[in-house]
Amino acid sequence: MTSESAQVRSGSLRISEIFGPTVQGEGALMGRPTVFVRTGGCDYRCQWCDTLYAVLPEYRGDWTSWDTSAVLEEVDRLAGGPILVSLSGGNPALQDLAPLIRGGHARGHTFALETQGSVAPSWLGELDHLTLSPKGPSSGHLTGLAELEACLEAANSAPETVFKVVVLDERDYDYARSLAGNYTEIPIYLQVGNPEPEGDPDPGELMERFRWLTQRVLADGWHRARVLPQLHVLAWGNSRGV
Numbered sequence: 038m039t040s041e042s043a044q045v046r047s048g049s050l051r052i053s054e055i056f057g058p059t060v061q062g063e064g065a066l067m068g069r070p071t072v073f074v075r076t077g078g079c080d081y082r083c084q085w086c087d088t089l090y091a092v093l094p095e096y097r098g099d100w101t102s103w104d105t106s107a108v109l110e111e112v113d114r115l116a117g118g119p120i121l122v123s124l125s126g127g128n129p130a131l132q133d134l135a136p137l138i139r140g141g142h143a144r145g146h147t148f149a150l151e152t153q154g155s156v157a158p159s160w161l162g163e164l165d166h167l168t169l170s171p172k173g174p175s176s177g178h179l180t181g182l183a184e185l186e187a188c189l190e191a192a193n194s195a196p197e198t199v200f201k202v203v204v205l206d207e208r209d210y211d212y213a214r215s216l217a218g219n220y221t222e223i224p225i226y227l228q229v230g231n232p233e234p235e236g237d238p239d240p241g242e243l244m245e246r247f248r249w250l251t252q253r254v255l256a257d258g259w260h261r262a263r264v265l266p267q268l269h270v271l272a273w274g275n276s277r278g279v
């Protein structure tokens with residue numbers, strides 16, 4: 038047994054769902070074919086969270102324990118070959134995903150992870166893509182600069198790193214502006230907020246929000262910002278597993 042396979046077999050992960058391939062619907066990797074591995078558990082309770090089934094303790098019964106090698110076998114089965122694996126949650130940084138990333142790299146996969154940045158495991162530097170998505174005032178939380186700084190230190194400039202901030206109102210916009218002012222070298226994506234994460238979203242309202250945010254950015258001459266909707270919500274609504 039190689040040390041690699043020993044590491045892969047040692048981990049047990051709390052998983053909410055594994056699905057795909059689909060295309061990434063958000064942020065810098067929008068449109069990229071990917072398999073999602075969604076972990077269970079989060080240290081936040083955002084007011085507009087669209088994945089509460091991977092957050093709240095009452096859904097724990099739906100989460101399953103997966104050996105790391107079983108996760109990789111499922112990714113291989115779904116994708117049929119090397120693919121971008123999107124590690125999401127919940128907050129995927131709460132669990133030790135280093136064996137999964139190492140084992141997946143050995144199989145030819147690449148890894149992207151999105152986290153709010155509240156915890157900073159050392160293995161963030163083993164990722165290929167890191168999206169730090171700190172939460173602004175409308176979420177009911179505020180991710181601090183010190184927490185983000187710890188994540189950036191852990192990543193050590195190894196993965197391609199971007200910020201993604203969900204913007205529902207002026208307070209979130211100001212938060213994103215302030216963040217961008219502190220990190221002028223890191224690309225920042227502004228994501229149109231979805232105030233109705235349950236039920237059927239109204240595409241017309243979401244595009245109205247997109248137009249507001251776009252106009253807000255342009256009026257400020259903030260030409261470094263990138264404004265994006267949630268592509269998968271426009272295409273499939275709030276459906277899971279797409």
Ligand code: SF4
Nearest residue numbers: 079081082083086127
């Ligand atoms: S950090 Fe993300 S997963 Fe956790 S509650 Fe907030 S939106 Fe949901």
